[in-house]
Amino acid sequence: MSLTETRLAETRYTISEVEARTGLSQHTLRWYERIGLMPHVDRSHSGQRRFSDKDLDWLSFVGKLRATGMSVADMVRYAELLREGDHTFDERRELLERTREDVKARLAELADALQVLDYKIGFYGGKARP
Amino acid sequence: MSLTETRLAETRYTISEVEARTGLSQHTLRWYERIGLMPHVDRSHSGQRRFSDKDLDWLSFVGKLRATGMSVADMVRYAELLREGDHTFDERRELLERTREDVKARLAELADALQVLDYKIGFYGGKARP
DNA sequence: TACTTGCTTGGAGTGCACTCAAGGGTTCTA
């Protein structure tokens, strides 16, 4: 193997390694794949999953989407659109933009609730905010 | 009735009025009462609910707690503590303070997810943020 | 080789927060 051809074999992770890295349970990881939220994961010769770094990146992004409160159905939709290729570009952007607006609304709502909470806690003579 | 005794009769709301004001369904309002999240609501002579302004205030506060993501079980706990009186003061404060910390964490998480979303949308050549 | 640990599948089960149904009584309007 020449120098230019030299590269690390792609790192491959078992499902329990991915569980440890992402905090997602093995159950959830398999379920994600079943419902189409995860592109089909590579298998070992004996059929066991071998996740790639790309898979981990995707899971990380999915984690962000999940944090936004996006429904699993919408995340699956997004994943489908990705698989379908370039002509779904616009719809993907719209989906993300809609989600962004939702997040902003949630942020405002949370900030408001936090104020009320602060007020109440002040009433209880609670710890001053650090 | 003398002037000093004069006062408006307390306003009383039917369940559909409360539904219109709070956005909570009649089902949900009855359910809140059933599970102890709502102090027992006054009844008309024929047994129909007549909500007071105090009830609306409480529902408004419950709405804020719900917006924080507090579980219904915890909200019920808080309502119970209120009913139990002064000696539950500390536990109530703790419950609210714990919730406040949760809210702050959620805010940070959401802000982070928003950044990722902004980055992605930028990649899609989406609308500039206003 | 025997044992332990880890992985596979499809389908069933769980917990939460509602949401609806059935069957019947009450109140308002024409």
Next chain:
DNA sequence: TAGAACCCTTGAGTGCACTCCAAGCAAGTA
């Protein structure tokens, strides 16, 4: 006074996002 609109209760059903189960195959270690 009839009909429409509203309200009551208990108990069952729904949708979401997991979470677990059973039965069995595979890999690594003493």
